[in-house]
Every structure is written in structure tokens, then in C-alpha cells.
Amino acid sequence: MNNNPPQLNIDISLSYSQFNLVINQAIPLTGITGIFGHSASGKSTLLRAISGLEKSVFGNISLGKIKLVCTEQKVYLKPEARHVGLVFQNSRLFDHLTVLGNLEYAVKRCKNNQLFIDDIIELTKLKTLLNNHINELSGGQQQRVALARAILAEPNLLLLDEPLSALDQQSKTQLLTMMLAIQKQLNLPILYVSHSLDELQQVCDNLLVMAQGKVKEFGNIHQVIHNLNHQLGDDLIAQQTSLSLPITKLCDGYGLTTLTLQDKQKIYLEYDASFKDKINNGELRCFILASDVSVTLTEPTNSSIVNHLCGTINAIKQNNNKVLLTVNCGEQNFYVAISAFSQQKLALIVQQQIYLQFKASAVRTFIH
Numbered sequence: 129m130n131n132n133p134p135q136l137n138i139d140i141s142l143s144y145s146q147f148n149l150v151i152n153q154a155i156p157l158t159g160i161t162g163i164f165g166h167s168a169s170g171k172s173t174l175l176r177a178i179s180g181l182e183k184s185v186f187g188n189i190s191l192g193k194i195k196l197v198c199t200e201q202k203v204y205l206k207p208e209a210r211h212v213g214l215v216f217q218n219s220r221l222f223d224h225l226t227v228l229g230n231l232e233y234a235v236k237r238c239k240n241n242q243l244f245i246d247d248i249i250e251l252t253k254l255k256t257l258l259n260n261h262i263n264e265l266s267g268g269q270q271q272r273v274a275l276a277r278a279i280l281a282e283p284n285l286l287l288l289d290e291p292l293s294a295l296d297q298q299s300k301t302q303l304l305t306m307m308l309a310i311q312k313q314l315n316l317p318i319l320y321v322s323h324s325l326d327e328l329q330q331v332c333d334n335l336l337v338m339a340q341g342k343v344k345e346f347g348n349i350h351q352v353i354h355n356l357n358h359q360l361g362d363d364l365i366a367q368q369t370s371l372s373l374p375i376t377k378l379c380d381g382y383g384l385t386t387l388t389l390q391d392k393q394k395i396y397l398e399y400d401a402s403f404k405d406k407i408n409n410g411e412l413r414c415f416i417l418a419s420d421v422s423v424t425l426t427e428p429t430n431s432s433i434v435n436h437l438c439g440t441i442n443a444i445k446q447n448n449n450k451v452l453l454t455v456n457c458g459e460q461n462f463y464v465a466i467s468a469f470s471q472q473k474l475a476l477i478v479q480q481q482i483y484l485q486f487k488a489s490a491v492r493t494f495i496h
């Protein structure tokens with residue numbers, strides 16, 4: 129029996145006068161997949177191709193067993209036949225209808241009707257707004273209506289194109305939390321385009337990175353971010369260690385939270401009350417900038433710096449006067465940016481055992 133999740137299989141090309149999109153990628157239809165890349169790398173074009181808004185696509189797109197596009201067999205499903213939901217930055221809602229009217233419209237057009245409108249209203253926290261007209265809503269509230277409307281159409285895949293970019297921080301956090309809840313409760317796969325690595329790290333399982341119309345990286349989000357650490361001359365991300373770690377202690381008597389690595393070493397960070405909402409399967413996501421970590425040859429027991437981890441240097445990569453160390457602590461790689469001067473002074477070499485140190489405040493979580 130095949131237990132692999134169904135996939136979105138994309139093997140397409142598309143040409144504009146000054147831009148070519150060439151994608152050959154299978155994406156598992158589970159969890160949330162982030163789509164990330166510089167401006168004009170083709171992220172929105174890819175979503176439009178999947179949703180059926182790009183007519184000039186050549187090749188194949190299949191969603192599980194359903195062929196959405198197959199040029200050879202002259203298959204090109206209309207957007208409404210694809211069972212793919214799409215929410216944009218400025219989703220168009222019906223201004224002449226109330227919130228409830230907009231939602232009921234989506235229900236009426238849906239043939240399955242397995243979802244209960246009340247459940248979706250609850251999930252998207254729209255109960256108190258049902259009788260409001262669209263022009264009486266804030267941007268964040270409108271995006272929640274757009275999300276609810278898209279879900280009520282009972283799609284097999286939900287595409288989100290920068291849905292948070294016009295919102296303030298509080299609305300962003302609320303929508304991200306909602307996105308996670310929707311994905312889990314409805315078991316609905318989501319592709320989520322964003323410019324913000326912060327947002328993507330908070331919710332995505334996998335990450336697809338695009339550059340000039342092609343897929344540059346795809347895989348587990350932490351792994352992809354670590355791969356990007358090595359891509360010199362590309363300012364897409366700040367070099368960092370990206371982590372999902374189990375919480376051993378939420379808050380000790382000193383206001384610190386303890387996370388544990390696979391090899392049982394501990395990481396301490398400053399406790400924040402919002403962690404309770406951010407724990408996912410008992411794990412907290414965090415990142416440590418490579419520039420916030422330093423190296424010592426002996427264990428720094430007399431330091432005020434709370435985090436010191438023992439590890440082995442896996443790789444040393446020099447770029448002019450800067451050096452990026454990859455340091456293995458059990459199963460986990462950590463990334464450390466030091467000067468070439470310090471590397472020479474400490475005579476660091478691959479396979480050497482060293483200690484990493486970083487403050488609790490250097491362990492950052494996402495949007496607060």
C-alpha cells in the first residue's frame with residue numbers, strides 16, 4: 129500500500145516577452161508550503177498557473193489524481209473546475225453584500241457542502257461581524273472573510289498570495305494563527321507566497337524558493353534555510369540556524385524557557401507569554417542569527433552568557449574576511465559567522481571540537 133501523501137505535480141513552461149517560467153516540481157499535498165523569492169521571481173505567476181488564471185501554460189499540472197492541465201491531451205480545466213481556492217493581498221469581496229451574504233454566496237456555489245458554515249465562521253472569528261457590510265471592515269477583517277469564503281468553496285488546495293502584506297502586526301499574527309488552525313482542522317494543503325521569511329518560518333513545513341522563473345530550492349523549511357546560508361552574494365536571508373525544538377520547561381524562576389536538542393544539550397531563551405499559542409506539537413520554532421553566535425575552545429563556565437553548546441566543526445567556508453562555520457551538535461547543525469582573523473587566531477579546522485556561545489536574547493522567535 130502506498131502511504132505517501134498525494135502530490136501537486138507541476139511540469140510547465142510559460143513565456144512572457146521578458147520572462148520565462150520553467151517549473152518541474154512535485155509538492156506533497158500536506159501542511160503548509162511556503163513560496164519565497166525575490167520580487168519578480170515568478171511566485172504569483174506560478175500560483176496563477178495552478179489556479180487556472182494563466183491561459184498560456186504548456187505542460188502538465190495534476191492535483192492528486194486530477195489533471196488540471198495536460199497540453200498533449202488538450203486538457204485545461206477552468207478555474208472553477210479545479211477545486212483550488214485563491215486568496216490575494218486584496219481579495220475582491222462583494223461590497224453590496226454583508227459578511228454573511230458573502231459567505232452564503234460561496235456555500236450556494238459549492239456542490240459538496242460538507243463544511244458547516246458555523247464552523248468556518250468560528251474558525252475565522254467572524255461571528256460578531258456577520259451583519260456588517262464589507263466597506264465597514266478593516267483590512268484584516270476583510271482578509272478573514274476572503275479566507276472563510278475560499279474555504280467554504282471546499283477546495284482541495286488553498287493558494288495564498290501575500291494575504292498579509294497590507295496588514296498591521298497584530299492582524300498578521302491573528303491570521304497566521306488562523307492559517308495554522310485551518311490547515312490542521314480541515315487537513316487542507318496550503319501554498320503560501322510571502323516576502324517575509326519571519327511569517328513563513330512561523331507556519332510552513334516546506335519551503336520552495338524561486339529565482340528567475342525557476343525553482344532554486346525545495347524541501348523541509350529548516351533545511352532549505354540552512355542551504356540558503358551558503359549561497360553567497362544572495363541577500364535573500366540573513367545567515368542563521370533555524371530550529372523547531374521541544375520545550376522542556378516553559379518558564380523557570382528566571383523567566384527563561386528551556387528547549388532541548390536531540391543530543392540533550394539545552395538552549396535557553398527569554399520566556400514570552402505568547403509562547404503558549406505558538407507551541408506546535410510540543411515544539412517551538414526559533415532562529416539564531418549566525419552573527420549572534422561566538423566560538424570558544426574551552427567550555428565558557430565563567431561567562432554570563434547562558435547558552436554554551438559543545439559541537440564539532442563540520443565545514444568552514446571563507447568569503448573575503450568573513451567565515452561561516454557549520455558546527456554539528458548531535459544531529460543539529462548550527463551556523464556561526466566569525467571573522468577570518470578569529471578563525472586564524474583560534475586555528476579552527478574541520479573535525480575540531482569547540483563550544484558555541486550565545487545569549488538567551490539571541491534566540492529569536494517570530495512575530496510577537
Ligand SMILES: Nc1ncnc2c1ncn2[C@@H]1O[C@H](COP(=O)(O)OP(=O)(O)OP(=O)(O)O)[C@@H](O)[C@H]1O
Pocket residue numbers: 144145146147165166167168169170171172173174
Ligand atoms: N501578464 C504579464 N505580461 C507580461 N509579463 C508579466 C505578466 N505578469 C507577470 N509578468 C512578469 O513576470 C515576472 C514574474 O512576475 P510575478 O508577479 O510572478 O513575480 P513575483 O515573484 O510574484 O513578484 P512579487 O514578489 O514582486 O509579487 C515579472 O518580471 C513580471 O513583470
